Amino acid sequence: MLSRRLLLGGAAGVALTALGGCGVLEPGGAPPASAPNPSVPGHAALAALRIRLDAAASADLTAAQTDLIAWAHGVNDEQHAATSLAVPSARGTTADPSGGASADPSGRASADPSGRASADPSGAASAGPAGTPGASGDPAAGPAGSTTTPSAPDAAKALAALEDALDEASAAFTAQALDASTARPLTWASMAAWCAALRTQLPRPSATREPARGVLRPAPQSAGEAFQAALDAANAALYGLQVAAGHPGLSAENRARLAARMTFWTNLRDTLDALARATSATPSPAPPWFEVARPASAEEAIAMVARLQAAALPILGRSLAHGDHALRQPLAAALADLAVDIPRWGGLLERWPGLPST
Structure with a gap:
């Protein structure tokens, strides 16, 4: 069972389920091909x-x-x-x-x-x-003999x-x-x-x-752990966004944008829960609360949205890498949605969304 303790928000950033056991991949192997492989x-x-x-x-x-x-x-x-x-x-x-x-x-x-x-x-x-x-x-x-160049x-x-x-x-x-x-x-x-x-x-x-960074292969994970980790990430992000949305200084426009993000995470959570049960997995229910540092200003609330969603990316990526095949479609779609949305809240345009860093 994965740890149910998820910490979100705060000045030190967001800590979701740790990607323990990750290691840099070993170099070596066949040389790269000079032309695309028709089978790929x-x-x-x-x-x-x-x-x-x-x-x-x-x-x-x-x-x-x-x-x-x-x-x-x-x-x-x-x-x-x-x-x-x-x-x-x-x-x-x-x-x-x-x-x-x-x-x-x-x-x-x-x-x-x-x-x-x-x-x-x-x-x-x-x-x-x-x-x-x-x-x-x-x-x-x-x-x-020509002195001109193509435009x-x-x-x-x-x-x-x-x-x-x-x-x-x-x-x-x-x-x-x-x-x-x-x-x-x-x-x-x-x-x-x-x-x-x-x-x-x-x-x-x-x-x-995002500047260049090292990339890790996600640590091994069982199919059941992959479902649970993705669900935990969705529940934690949803809870954190609800806290951010409660700041009174947010504009009506940002409240509406946050409501759309909460709908996204709610739908992802429900989809993951249904898929887990369809594969005979029994996911643990979400805890009634998470420890979240409340934003002190509207600016902090907006930054919190980017931080929470960015923290979920490598967890969802790990679940996609090692989980049941049924997880690939919703998680691939979620990675794309998050990669697009995070910069809108001031987060990074990432090089490898969903892959953990060294």
Whole structure:
């Protein structure tokens, strides 16, 4: 039985169920492939997404959008490494594993024995400098003797194409996560959630972006523990949001937004409870109260919403990674919803939503 004591809020942050026993993954394994694996549908979507990121990087965007695209290139490098693909050595190209620009030299991104993509076996999931977009996007020179260069892609068209690519990649990555034969479903579900969050930021980037970080594989967990942990996280988050919503200084708009978040967590809790009972699991009921530090101001209440939801991410991710297959769909959807919503409350735009940090 998991511990029922969950502490939320407070100046020191939020502590939910500890991810005890996590360890950095061991390096080694097969070298990354230089081309997408046709048996891994998510590979094709990842390659197509890179092409659109490259095009957007060459477009005449705002400074904020350019910075966001540069950050996204760095995350995309990590995604290639984490799914057993060579990291592109330049925009629109792929590293040559036989002697060209190599992928991460530490041996990250080993292939999963099942033929499906595996999570980054080093646990670091950082195949290049954080936020590095790749080689220069300067346009190629024109025909011999020409002094002109091609014009930059139209910004609106490049952004629209990137938005479409993010939608398609999110759908493909989610499908990969839900495939019962996928060995590392959380890796793909996290990538899908990142795509959804990045898409919402493209028109007017405003969120603080998470810097590069080490990533851990979630500790082993039984199916019953996975159901219970996800339920505990949902109940704790819901209780904490109710406390935050009680601050008298919140605006009507923020009260309405908080009510929508409480509805989200209530629906997730009820879905998880029903799934647990359908699989003959017997989840423990939620405790009648949680120890929560009440916010002293409306600003603290808003920050609390971001903190509570961010703290739940790795717990839900762990349950997705090790729980019953029936958990994958609702938890993958929850990761995407949270990755999108947390920045709206002042939280980070995360690189790997749902994966615990080193």
